[in-house]
Amino acid sequence: MVKHCNRLQGMRQVLRIVGGMVMMTMLMLGSVTIGNYKEAIDEAGKQRMRIVEIMKDRVMIETHNNYGNPEEDYKHLLSEFDETMSTLQGFVKSEESKKALKEAKKEWNTIRAKIQKPFDVKQAERFLSDADDFIAKENRLIQSLIKESKLKEGKSEINRAGLLRMLSQKIDLIYLVNSWKGEKDSSELKKQMQESLVLFRKTLDSLKSSKHNTSETNAILKKLDRIYFFFKMSSDSDGNYIPTLIDKKCKQMLAYAKKLVKLYKNAQ
Secondary structure, X not given: OHHHHHHHHHHHHHHHHHHHHHXXXXXXXXXXXXXXXXXXXXXXXXXXXXXXXXXXXXXXXXXXXXXXXXXXXXXXXXXXXXXXXXXXXHHOOOHHHHHHHHHHHHHHHHHHHHHOOOOOXXXXXXXXXXXXXXXXXXXXXXXXXXXXXXXXOOOOHHHHHHHHHHHHXXXXXXXXXXXXXXXXXXXXXXXXXXXXXXXXXXXXXXHHOOOOOOHHHHHHHHHHHHHHHHXXXXXXXXXXXXXXXXXXXXXXXXXXXXXXXXXXXXHO
């Protein structure tokens, strides 16, 4: 009996050790690493997407929408966001990049304080402008990183394809806030959608002329073209939209944009 108990205790100890090692391995695999400028530009670009995803999760939590477990996603995104900020801080070299990162971090701290408190639909609508302020500062950081890397300004397909990742989430957030507000023709939301679609179109057209395009990237760009026209028609229409269809299209757009970034990173 004593031997049996000792054996059980020994097995529990082994399981605890193995469990700890698995957890440590998972944490290591989940960590953000930046080894070169392509990765730095990509990770800085992801922050534009994450800020919108964070706001989207908070709106879902505030409206008691549990689809996709937004509370867990929100916690994960906060951790990933802060970790990326710290990793970028250890990578940037020029004073210009350091200043841009500092400004982006300051903007993030302001936004974080806002979204952690309960809010109403009017404040949720203002989140879109807050996101734009952060994205503008993050864009300055990305342009500075492009300059540091000796890539020609405006020629980084990684950055431009990364914009499509962000737009997929921003369009989703606009529809989400619009659904909460219950007004399809809200002037601020309509303006946000129009600006997003203009950037979507401009980004797509610029990527179509890339010298790094292949048959695979061209096929993805054609699919994104069709998604653009879907959102354009939906935005121009006076009829009601179907939330599940909007969500599906935004997820498709995000998946295509992520694939594009990966292809352009490997091509350059």
